[in-house]
Amino acid sequence: MSIENDLYLTKDYDKKYCMQVFAPLDVAFVKGKGSYLYDTEGNKYLDMIGGIAVNSVGHGHPVLTKAIADQAKKLIHCSNYYYIPGRSELAYNLCRKSFAEKVFFSNSGAEANEAAIKLARGYFHYKGEDRYEIITAKMSFHGRTMATIAATGQEKFRTPFEPVTPGFKYIEFNNIDELYEAVTDKTAAIMLELIQGESGVHPAAPDFVLEVRNLCNEKGILFIDDEIQTGVGRTGKMFCYEHYGVKPDIMTLAKGLAGGVPIGATLCTDEVATGFHVGDHGSTFGGNPLAMAAGNAVLGIITEEGLLSNADYVGDAMMTELQRLAQKYPQVVQVRGRGLLIGIEFNSLISASMMRSVLFKKGFLVSAIGTSTIRIAPPLSIAKYEAMSFVTALEKILKEESKNK
Numbered sequence: 123m124s125i126e127n128d129l130y131l132t133k134d135y136d137k138k139y140c141m142q143v144f145a146p147l148d149v150a151f152v153k154g155k156g157s158y159l160y161d162t163e164g165n166k167y168l169d170m171i172g173g174i175a176v177n178s179v180g181h182g183h184p185v186l187t188k189a190i191a192d193q194a195k196k197l198i199h200c201s202n203y204y205y206i207p208g209r210s211e212l213a214y215n216l217c218r219k220s221f222a223e224k225v226f227f228s229n230s231g232a233e234a235n236e237a238a239i240k241l242a243r244g245y246f247h248y249k250g251e252d253r254y255e256i257i258t259a260k261m262s263f264h265g266r267t268m269a270t271i272a273a274t275g276q277e278k279f280r281t282p283f284e285p286v287t288p289g290f291k292y293i294e295f296n297n298i299d300e301l302y303e304a305v306t307d308k309t310a311a312i313m314l315e316l317i318q319g320e321s322g323v324h325p326a327a328p329d330f331v332l333e334v335r336n337l338c339n340e341k342g343i344l345f346i347d348d349e350i351q352t353g354v355g356r357t358g359k360m361f362c363y364e365h366y367g368v369k370p371d372i373m374t375l376a377k378g379l380a381g382g383v384p385i386g387a388t389l390c391t392d393e394v395a396t397g398f399h400v401g402d403h404g405s406t407f408g409g410n411p412l413a414m415a416a417g418n419a420v421l422g423i424i425t426e427e428g429l430l431s432n433a434d435y436v437g438d439a440m441m442t443e444l445q446r447l448a449q450k451y452p453q454v455v456q457v458r459g460r461g462l463l464i465g466i467e468f469n470s471l472i473s474a475s476m477m478r479s480v481l482f483k484k485g486f487l488v489s490a491i492g493t494s495t496i497r498i499a500p501p502l503s504i505a506k507y508e509a510m511s512f513v514t515a516l517e518k519i520l521k522e523e524s525k526n527k
């Protein structure tokens with residue numbers, strides 16, 4: 123039995139048989155092409171959230187779908203008991219494009235961060251140093267496993283599941299004084315998002331990031347850069363750290379790396395990779411031929427189609443227009459972000475979920491984060507005219523809203 127084109131049955135079965143941890147909009151998508159998604163009724167939506175920064179090369183990209191289909195016909199999975207050509211190739215490609223010298227592959231962002239946390243602790247263990255504390259930022263988001271909710275600097279993700287993994291400390295994001303106070307001789311790592319995506323798109327201050335790097339160098343602490351949302355071209359550079367002129371010791375990737383096929387990657391230097399010995403870490407699915415084929419195809423498409431400069435160009439154009447709206451409409455409090463990761467914060471008259479619903483009814487998909495911010499993270503391949511159609515729609519809504527006051 124297929125219920126693919128039946129929204130009513132899809133909802134019914136979801137409510138009965140799926141754990142109710144999401145609060146989905148009243149829609150099911152069955153097809154995607156480029157920057158657009160199509161629902162069960164054939165309605166078309168401009169995907170301004172790209173599967174939460176995942177559909178990096180758009181929907182149904184012919185090169186990506188061919189790479190996945192070709193690989194699926196040859197070999198989907200064989201386990202890490204064996205060498206995997208696609209895994210060697212993707213590791214090589216990621217190292218070539220970044221500071222890194224070694225990669226571990228997993229299946230999600232949380233797993234990539236879990237590996238980063240274990241790696242940092244393992245690194246000091248094997249050096250014979252008793253360091254295990256990890257400093258993270260308040261309002262950060264690092265995932266939903268037990269260690270990554272402990273790393274996440276938001277109580278609401280931890281409270282129902284306590285006791286969580288010990289050894290984490292939280293400082294105010296961008297607060298250098300609190301950072302210095304938090305460091306002890308037990309500090310193993312400082313773990314940060316360079317743009318806090320899940321809590322409202324808040325970029326790190328350049329002097330703060332510089333200070334983190336200096337402090338890490340001075341005290342031998344590892345800098346873990348969580349680029350699960352910001353990596354793979356999202357901000358107009360391959361990795362967000364490039365904007366800051368510093369290099370991390372460990373970096374995590376996921377979301378956009380394989381264009382929608384589940385993947386996670388933990389990257390580090392050769393020196394830090396000594397934190398894992400054979401048998402210390404692993405994953406049944408991680409690094410499998412299918413996900414690796416998708417990852418290699420995505421990196422190829424990003425280069426071939428100039429998607430970094432597209433993200434930079436369209437992102438800048440959108441930022442300029444959104445800043446104009448912020449000047450013109452008092453309902454817009456602030457616009458933040460970089461490249462194609464942008465948060466638009468509204469005043470108390472507009473709730474984020476209400477704005478998300480109104481945009482949805484007009485054919486635009488965004489996410490609501492917190493009570494007052496909507497986030498946009500469209501495919502890196504989005505055309506300027508498509509992005510501008512979103513700005514036009516948003517302006518119309520704001521204009522209407524002003525008239526109704």
Ligand SMILES: Cc1ncc(COP(=O)(O)O)c(C=O)c1O
Nearest residue numbers: 230231232263264265319350351
């Ligand atoms: C910065 C960051 N880290 C980690 C995660 C967790 O990734 P996943 O949902 O793939 O486990 C996310 C997801 O939104 C994220 O934005």
